[in-house]
Amino acid sequence: MRVSELVARTGVPLATVKYYLREGLLMPGEATSATQARYGEKHVERLGLVKALAGAGLPIPRIREILRLVDNPDGSLFEVLGEAIAQLPPYLDASADEVDEFPRARAVLDRLGQVYDPRYVAVGQLERALEGLEEAGIPMTEERLEAYGRHVRGIAEIDIGLMPTESAEDAIRYAVLGTAIYEPVIAAMRRLAHQDVAQKRLRNPEEQEQQ
Amino acid sequence: MRVSELVARTGVPLATVKYYLREGLLMPGEATSATQARYGEKHVERLGLVKALAGAGLPIPRIREILRLVDNPDGSLFEVLGEAIAQLPPYLDASADEVDEFPRARAVLDRLGQVYDPRYVAVGQLERALEGLEEAGIPMTEERLEAYGRHVRGIAEIDIGLMPTESAEDAIRYAVLGTAIYEPVIAAMRRLAHQDVAQKRLRNPEEQEQQ
Numbered sequence: 001m002r003v004s005e006l007v008a009r010t011g012v013p014l015a016t017v018k019y020y021l022r023e024g025l026l027m028p029g030e031a032t033s034a035t036q037a038r039y040g041e042k043h044v045e046r047l048g049l050v051k052a053l054a055g056a057g058l059p060i061p062r063i064r065e066i067l068r069l070v071d072n073p074d075g076s077l078f079e080v081l082g083e084a085i086a087q088l089p090p091y092l093d094a095s096a097d098e099v100d101e102f103p104r105a106r107a108v109l110d111r112l113g114q115v116y117d118p119r120y121v122a123v124g125q126l127e128r129a130l131e132g133l134e135e136a137g138i139p140m141t142e143e144r145l146e147a148y149g150r151h152v153r154g155i156a157e158i159d160i161g162l163m164p165t166e167s168a169e170d171a172i173r174y175a176v177l178g179t180a181i182y183e184p185v186i187a188a189m190r191r192l193a194h195q196d197v198a199q200k201r202l203r204n205p206e207e208q209e210q211q
Numbered sequence: 212m213r214v215s216e217l218v219a220r221t222g223v224p225l226a227t228v229k230y231y232l233r234e235g236l237l238m239p240g241e242a243t244s245a246t247q248a249r250y251g252e253k254h255v256e257r258l259g260l261v262k263a264l265a266g267a268g269l270p271i272p273r274i275r276e277i278l279r280l281v282d283n284p285d286g287s288l289f290e291v292l293g294e295a296i297a298q299l300p301p302y303l304d305a306s307a308d309e310v311d312e313f314p315r316a317r318a319v320l321d322r323l324g325q326v327y328d329p330r331y332v333a334v335g336q337l338e339r340a341l342e343g344l345e346e347a348g349i350p351m352t353e354e355r356l357e358a359y360g361r362h363v364r365g366i367a368e369i370d371i372g373l374m375p376t377e378s379a380e381d382a383i384r385y386a387v388l389g390t391a392i393y394e395p396v397i398a399a400m401r402r403l404a405h406q407d408v409a410q411k412r413l414r415n416p417e418e419q420e421q422q
Contacts, residue, residue: 143369187397
């Protein structure tokens with residue numbers, strides 16, 4: 001197909017397609033003349049992936065690194081998944097790289113019975129988020145941690161259970177996109193569940209007590 | 212206390228304190244001379260709240276609106292909570308305000324047995340997030356929705372159960388901050404749970420099968 005059809009199929013504007021070509025995020029088409037090239041299904045797929053990653057807020061260098069992992073998965077699926085997911089926001093500032101101790105995250109992971117590995121980027125993210133709770137005066141409690149831990153694990157189990165494992169590319173695509181783009185879904189669902197639970201408890205306190 | 216002590220107590224830089232005073236986010240201190248003022252515990256508390264909201268990524272006009280609700284709660288606690296939480300990101304573009312139909316969110320809420328009310332801002336957020344899933348080629352499935360719905364509701368129940376209801380100010384502070392600053396905690400916990408579950412399943416598939 002010509003580039004105009006690629007634009008129509010993917011909904012990615014021509015200027016953006018050209019930018020992705022220049023940045024190496026989209027592989028070149030097959031040249032048919034000095035100024036034209038033919039594109040195929042792999043270009044449609046790749047543009048869909050780049051669009052999704054960009055839509056999830058990932059900057060170009062992070063998208064490039066994920067595409068590199070998708071194209072050249074090196075190491076076990078488990079290791080490649082870890083590297084790919086490390087490209088996702090939130091990004092910690094450079095100085096945090098030097099820190100290898102995350103006491104709040106360590107305490108939470110110990111309590112949940114999970115391995116504490118400071119090299120894993122989400123450990124630093126958890127530490128920063130837990131620090132934010134303390135600054136805001138709503139620190140994590142035992143009771144909340146127990147409930148969150150149980151429910152978050154239930155969500156993670158369905159996520160991993162639904163992951164395709166036939167090819168590294170499919171698994172990485174699923175893991176990276178699933179991690180990034182399901183986060184806003186979970187956040188919106190939680191807000192709506194808050195509303196629903198609050199409505200039932202705050203509007204009808206008598207009813208609540210009778211249950 | 213003098214402003215220097217306020218800075219030391221809260222960790223908010225002097226320039227930022229002055230900016231918050233100018234913007235009306237922090238109430239003025241008691242003037243002790245033409246150039247000096249005295250501050251009290253309410254200033255420490257308010258600065259902590261503004262710092263936490265700003266740290267959660269809220270822009271100044273949104274913080275101002277939340278402080279207005281905290282200072283002048285008008286309507287039932289349920290309504291005020293809804294207005295306060297509507298100030299949180301993600302913000303939908305202006306054109307979305309005109310849309311009153313969110314078919315994907317409606318289908319999800321119907322399936323979960325929750326009320327569909329398009330005026331509630333998280334409905335639009337859910338719609339946008341679900342649309343992102345489709346674009347990325349990992350749409351919501353019945354199986355995932357059932358599991359997510361159950362676990363997210365479990366999280367929301369502990370959240371609402373731990374909410375202070377003595378004063379509207381405390382409830383709003385808890386609901387707004389709790390919604391905003393617990394989202395990154397849940398996201399980081401989910402990523403770490405992914406790692407833990409994936410490690411157990413992908414590294415030891417034989418062990419997994421024996422269980």
